[in-house]
Amino acid sequence: MVTLHRFVPLQDDCDTHVFTFLVSSPHDIKDENSGEFTYACHKWCLRLERKDYDRTLGAFLCLQRVRKRVVCKVDYALTVLHTKDAARNVSFQRKQCEFIHGHSSQGQRSLLLEEELRQGYVDSDGNLTVELRIGNCKTTFGAILDILPRGRAGFPRYDSSYFEYGGFDWNISVHPNGEHMENTDQSYVRLNRLTHFDHFCRLKYRLTARFADEKIDTGAKEELFDFGGKGRDHQIDQSLGKLTRRVRLFLHVDLFSAAHVSQVKVYATDSMKNRAFLRDTEKQCWCIESDVNNTKHVKLRLKYMDVFQMPPDYSRYVAWTARIVGPAGAYPCKGGPFSALYVKCEKDAGHEMITTLPTVEVTRKSSGLLDVYGRLTVQVDLLTSHMTYRPTYGTTDTVVWRQCQQLREQVQFQDQLSSGSATTRLSGDGSTGHRQPNYWAM
Incomplete structure (x- = not known):
């Protein structure tokens, strides 16, 4: 069983979060998924696999319910913590790893050998501690729409496929002739929220549309979507309703954040x-x-x-x-x-x-x-x-705090070396005899 045990937002420029998981009975693992957790408005889970043919433990980060044409890139690192020595942590990291439809699981198949689990990686409660460090998320959605030439009666509407973000479903709509008789000479593009109308939603995004030689760019903007779900209209300078031939419209949206908003009245x-x-x-x-x-x-x-x-x-x-x-x-x-x-x-x-x-x-x-x-x-x-x-202090907290203390001592030791105030005893191979800890573990 893989359970989320601790969570720490580092509050840095990359919006890095650290999730700590407890893996109970790690020797008996076959294929185990953690419960879903949220980061950067996406649902994720941690997956552990053990293969009998090579007796290794693998770890994977999985993006849940990713739709076609959605691209999510993140920096992440997975670390198995040693119970006593930070230098023996086992980890790997990826920079701007891409998660898309059909390839929503990324990781390493051979992270730790089964016999290594008995060498200080399982604590006294029988749990294995795995840390996920994730940050610098970038999410985009793209679509291509073919706009037919003028001649269609009424107010045609072209919709992209839908995608999921922040717990809501969205799509992009294009209105070549507007929506009403008052704006038949105006063409515009709009982002729409399609689900969960019991809450408002505050979305930060950037929408671009391009066809022929024209391009519109909304820039990064924050918008409140009410119960109706319709976003603001972004007008296209050249009216699509007056075109005499089929036009291919390229749409692209960068998604930065989404929040569920409750609006109430207070005396x-x-x-x-x-x-x-x-x-x-x-x-x-x-x-x-x-x-x-x-x-x-x-x-x-x-x-x-x-x-x-x-x-x-x-x-x-x-x-x-x-x-x-x-x-x-x-x-x-x-x-x-x-x-x-x-x-x-x-x-x-x-x-x-x-x-x-x-x-x-x-x-x-x-x-x-x-x-x-x-x-x-x-x-x-x-x-x-x-x-x-486990909201109270436990064995896993001791492991993490012990490693924090080891890293502090290592930083202090390196500061002393750089200032020339420390005397270093070399080992037989000319090294200092001090193992370098894995900083991605913390």
């Missing part, structure tokens, strides 16, 4: 009604509260209401952002994005956030922030969520 000044409830993608209940008393800026507090229903042997990592929206724009919370680790308990005290909205602006009529009932509009973006096994 601003009534302390008895200053809360609203929402549900995340896993149907768990949350509560958002507003606070305008004795504060220069409006405060929000997010509470996990269903924390008491969590499984007792698991913890849940959640990351989110929040903002208040009005006619003049959005007022995000300072210090976001936010994250918290939840374990089963009777009640969540909540996470307090301070927005950039001055309290004096709330009741000012010219601001337009309150609706006719005196409520603020609040949006909560769920960025990521992971369920991890």
